[in-house]
Amino acid sequence: METFTLTFFLSTLNLLSMKLVSHYLQGISDVGFFPSISLLIFFLFFAGMVWWAFKKSNKAYFVQMESYALDEDDMDSSEINNN
Amino acid sequence: METQHFSYDNKIVKYFAYATILWGVVGMLVGLLAALQLAFPVFNFNLEYTTFGRIRPIHTNAVIFAFVGNGIFAAVYYSLQRLLKARMFSDKLSWVHFWGWQAIIVSAAITFVLGITTSKEYAELEWPIDIAITIIWVVFGWNMFGTILRRRADHLYVSIWFYIATFVTVAVLHIGNSIELPYSWIQSYPVYAGVQDALVQWWYGHNAVAFFLTTPYLGLMYYFLPKAANRPVYSYRLSIIHFWALVFLYIWAGPHHLLYTALPDWAQSLGVVFSIMLIAPSWGGMFNGLLTLRGAWDKVRDSATLKFMVVAVTAYGMSTFEGPMMSLKWVNSLTHYTDWTIAHVHIGAMGWNGFLTFGMLYYLFPKMWKTKLYSEKLANAHFWMGTLGMIFYALPLYWGAVVQTLMWKEFTPDGLLAYPNFLETITQILPMYHVRVLGGLLYFASLFLMVYNLLKTAASGKCADNEEASAPALHSPKKREKGEGLHRWLERKPIQFMILSTVAILIGGAFEIIPTYLIKSNVPTIESVKPYTPLELQGRDIYIREGCNTCHSQMVRPFRSETERYGEYSKAGEFVYDHPHLWGSKRTGPDLARTGVPGGKMYKTNVWHYNHMLDPQKMNAQSIMPKYPWLIKDELDISSTPAKIRAMTTLGVPYDEAPYPANYDQVANDDLKKQAQEIAADLNANGIDVTSDKEIIALIAYLQRLGRDISVKE
Structure with missing residues (x-):
C-alpha cells in the first residue's frame, strides 16, 4: 500500500504543480527541466522497487512462484528438486 | 478445503488460434504484395484499390491487430484460465469478443481498400470502427477481470500482470489518439493539429508497439516458455523489477519518432533519455526468458517449439537494443526516413511476434488435441526457412538504408549535393528491394509448412471443447497478512494492481502531452500561415x-x-x-x-x-x-x-x-x-x-x- 499511496501522491503533485507553474512556463522557451524531473521520479520509483525486491524475506516466495506456471502433470520432480 | 469441479473453455482458444493462423497468412501475403510493389511498380495494378499507399496500412494492421491480436487472445484465453484455475467469466462475452474482433478486421480491410483512412500510422481506422474497437476491447477486459475476480488461485502470476497492463494501456492509448470530429458518417478529422497531433500519434504509435506487440507477448513468454521447456522461470524477482520498470518507462519514449522535427526540443530529449533507459527492463525480460533454459539447452536441439521461442526472445533482445540506439539523435539523423526502420520493425514482427506465436501454436495444438505434433521435422524445416527468410528480409534493407542515407548526405567538394536527384538514391538500392521480396517470400512460404503440420496434428487427435478440471475453492484473506510482502499482497489484489499500473503509465503520458497544451511557446505562431482554401x-x-x-x-x-x-x-x-x-x-x-x-x-x-x-x-x-x-x-x-x-x-x-x-x-x-x-x-x-x-x-x-x-x- 505504501508504494501505491506514494505513487498516487507523486502523480497528483505533478499534475497540480504543472497547473500552478504553467503560466510561468508559457513565457520561457526552455523547459528542459522536464526530462530531469522525469528522470528523478523514475529513479525514486525504481530504487524503491529494487530495494523491496531484494529484501531477504521474499526469497522463499520467489522460488515458489518461479515454478508457478508448471502444472503438476508437467513437472519432472527430480529436476525441480535439483535446482 | 472443498474441491470444485469446472471446465476450461478450449473452444474459444481453438477459434482464436485458427484466426491467428488465417490472418497471419493474409497479413503476410499482403506484405509480400507491398514488397513486390516497391520492387516492381507494375504490381500496383494501376487500380486505385491496390496502390502501395492503400496496401501498406492493410499489411501493417493485418499483422499487428489481426495476426498478433488474435495470437494475444489465444494466449490469454488459454493461459489465464489455467493460471487462475477458472473458466472464462462468460462464454457469451468470449464469443462477442471473438466475432467482434474479426468483424473489425474485415471492416478495416474494406475501408483501407476504399481509401477511407485517418492517415495516422497503426491508427488509420475511421471513427465508427474506432468506437467498435473500444467496445470490443472493453468486452475483452470485462471478461478478463470477471475471470480474475472468480479465480480459484489466489496469486496473479507474472503473465497476468502483463495482460492487465496491456488492457489498461491499450484502452488509454486508443481512446487518447482517436479523439476525432466526424464530418460524415464514416470520416473525421482528429481534434489535434500539427505538432500536437504528431506527439499524440507517436505517443500512441510507439506504445502500440509497447503494449500490443510487447507486453502481452512477454506475458505469453512467461507462461509458454517455462511450459514448453518444463523449467521454472529464471527469476521471479527480475520479473517484478522488469515489469514495473517497463510499464513505467515505455510510455515516455514516443517522441523518439520525431527527432529533429518541429517538435519542441525538451520533448525530444525526454524521448531520448527514456528510450535509452528502456534497454534495462527490456533486457531484463530477455535474460529472464533465455536463462529459463539454463541447464536445458539440450532440449532446444530436439524441440522446434523451443527453437522458435529462443530465436523470438533473441530477436526481442536485438530489437530492444537497436531501438534505443536508433533514438540517439545522431544515429537517428542517419536511420530515420530510411529502410533501417522497416528492417528494425521486421526483426520485431517476424522474429519476436511471429516466432513466439509459432512456438506457442506448436505447443498448443498437441496439448489441446491431446496428441503428438504430426511432424517435428516439418516444424524444424519451418524454423530454418523462417529464419533464413528473416535474414534475407532484413539484411538487404539495412544495407540499402546505409547506402541511401549516405547518398542523401553526400556533398561534392564544391559543396553541392552529390546526388541531387532523389530517384538516383532509390535506383541504387532497388536490387536490395528485390532480395527483400525473396526474404519475404521464404518467410511467407514457410508458414504453409506450419499450417499443414498443425492441421495434420489436429486431425490425429481430438480437442475437447470443455476440458474438465478441479481445484480447491479460493481462500483469500482480505487484509495483508503478517509477513506478507507488499508485492505479494498486490499480486492477489487485481483491482489495486490495475490502478497502480494505470498510474505508472499515466505519469509518463501526462508529462509528455500536457505541457504541449500548456506552453504556448511550444508552437510559435507564424503570421503568414493561413488556413487551406x-x-x-x-x-x-x-x-x-x-x-x-x-x-x-x-x-x-x-x-x-x-x-x-x-x-x-x-x-x-x-x-x-x-x-x-x-x-x-x-x-x-x-x-x-x-x-x-x-x-x-x-x-x-x-x-x-x-x-x-x-x-x-x-x-x-x-x-x-x-x-x-x-x-x-x-x-x-x-x-x-x-x-x-x-x-x-x-x-x-x-x-x-x-x-x-x-x-x-x-x-x-x-x-x-x-x-x-x-x-x-x-x-x-x-x-x-x-x-x-x-x-x-x-x-x-x-x-x-x-x-x-x-x-x-x-
Whole structure:
C-alpha cells in the first residue's frame, strides 16, 4: 500500500504543480527541466522497487512462484528438486 | 478445503488460434504484395484499390491487430484460465469478443481498400470502427477481470500482470489518439493539429508497439516458455523489477519518432533519455526468458517449439537494443526516413511476434488435441526457412538504408549535393528491394509448412471443447497478512494492481502531452500561415485517401543535406491548421514540405504534376511510384465541402473570422470552383485537355500550397 499511496501522491503533485507553474512556463522557451524531473521520479520509483525486491524475506516466495506456471502433470520432480 | 469441479473453455482458444493462423497468412501475403510493389511498380495494378499507399496500412494492421491480436487472445484465453484455475467469466462475452474482433478486421480491410483512412500510422481506422474497437476491447477486459475476480488461485502470476497492463494501456492509448470530429458518417478529422497531433500519434504509435506487440507477448513468454521447456522461470524477482520498470518507462519514449522535427526540443530529449533507459527492463525480460533454459539447452536441439521461442526472445533482445540506439539523435539523423526502420520493425514482427506465436501454436495444438505434433521435422524445416527468410528480409534493407542515407548526405567538394536527384538514391538500392521480396517470400512460404503440420496434428487427435478440471475453492484473506510482502499482497489484489499500473503509465503520458497544451511557446505562431482554401482542403483529403504520406514526408529537418535538397527547414508554427499532421515516417519518395514554393528546389509546374500523377514512369523511367489515372477522370465530390469547413471551424481553424464571410461553409464551394478554374486554365493553356471539376485539380492545388505560406515575403 505504501508504494501505491506514494505513487498516487507523486502523480497528483505533478499534475497540480504543472497547473500552478504553467503560466510561468508559457513565457520561457526552455523547459528542459522536464526530462530531469522525469528522470528523478523514475529513479525514486525504481530504487524503491529494487530495494523491496531484494529484501531477504521474499526469497522463499520467489522460488515458489518461479515454478508457478508448471502444472503438476508437467513437472519432472527430480529436476525441480535439483535446482 | 472443498474441491470444485469446472471446465476450461478450449473452444474459444481453438477459434482464436485458427484466426491467428488465417490472418497471419493474409497479413503476410499482403506484405509480400507491398514488397513486390516497391520492387516492381507494375504490381500496383494501376487500380486505385491496390496502390502501395492503400496496401501498406492493410499489411501493417493485418499483422499487428489481426495476426498478433488474435495470437494475444489465444494466449490469454488459454493461459489465464489455467493460471487462475477458472473458466472464462462468460462464454457469451468470449464469443462477442471473438466475432467482434474479426468483424473489425474485415471492416478495416474494406475501408483501407476504399481509401477511407485517418492517415495516422497503426491508427488509420475511421471513427465508427474506432468506437467498435473500444467496445470490443472493453468486452475483452470485462471478461478478463470477471475471470480474475472468480479465480480459484489466489496469486496473479507474472503473465497476468502483463495482460492487465496491456488492457489498461491499450484502452488509454486508443481512446487518447482517436479523439476525432466526424464530418460524415464514416470520416473525421482528429481534434489535434500539427505538432500536437504528431506527439499524440507517436505517443500512441510507439506504445502500440509497447503494449500490443510487447507486453502481452512477454506475458505469453512467461507462461509458454517455462511450459514448453518444463523449467521454472529464471527469476521471479527480475520479473517484478522488469515489469514495473517497463510499464513505467515505455510510455515516455514516443517522441523518439520525431527527432529533429518541429517538435519542441525538451520533448525530444525526454524521448531520448527514456528510450535509452528502456534497454534495462527490456533486457531484463530477455535474460529472464533465455536463462529459463539454463541447464536445458539440450532440449532446444530436439524441440522446434523451443527453437522458435529462443530465436523470438533473441530477436526481442536485438530489437530492444537497436531501438534505443536508433533514438540517439545522431544515429537517428542517419536511420530515420530510411529502410533501417522497416528492417528494425521486421526483426520485431517476424522474429519476436511471429516466432513466439509459432512456438506457442506448436505447443498448443498437441496439448489441446491431446496428441503428438504430426511432424517435428516439418516444424524444424519451418524454423530454418523462417529464419533464413528473416535474414534475407532484413539484411538487404539495412544495407540499402546505409547506402541511401549516405547518398542523401553526400556533398561534392564544391559543396553541392552529390546526388541531387532523389530517384538516383532509390535506383541504387532497388536490387536490395528485390532480395527483400525473396526474404519475404521464404518467410511467407514457410508458414504453409506450419499450417499443414498443425492441421495434420489436429486431425490425429481430438480437442475437447470443455476440458474438465478441479481445484480447491479460493481462500483469500482480505487484509495483508503478517509477513506478507507488499508485492505479494498486490499480486492477489487485481483491482489495486490495475490502478497502480494505470498510474505508472499515466505519469509518463501526462508529462509528455500536457505541457504541449500548456506552453504556448511550444508552437510559435507564424503570421503568414493561413488556413487551406476549400480546394486545397479537398486535395489534402485526396492526398490522405491515396496514402501519399506512406512514402512522402512533409518535414524538412534542420540539416544542410536537407535544406539543400528540399528548402527551408520545417517549423512548428507551419502546421497549426493540419488536422491531421502529415509528417510521414519514411521517404520512399522525396519530402514534399516545400514542393509548392515557387522557384524553390522542389517546385514543379501544374503540368508536371498532372503528367506525373497520370504516369510517373513516363516522366522518370526508373520511378517506382504507382500511376494514378483515376484522379484524372474522377470528378471531385464537392458536396462534402460545407461539412468539412464546419468541422475544421469547430476544431479552431478560423474560417469564422475575417477575411472569411459569415457562413463560409455555404459559400466555400464558390471559392473552390474559382481556384479550380484557374488551375484548369493553366493546364489548358499548356495543352492539357482537362476540366476544372476533376480530383487531380484539387490535389495539384494542395501540392502547390505546401510550404508556400512561409515563402511569402513580407
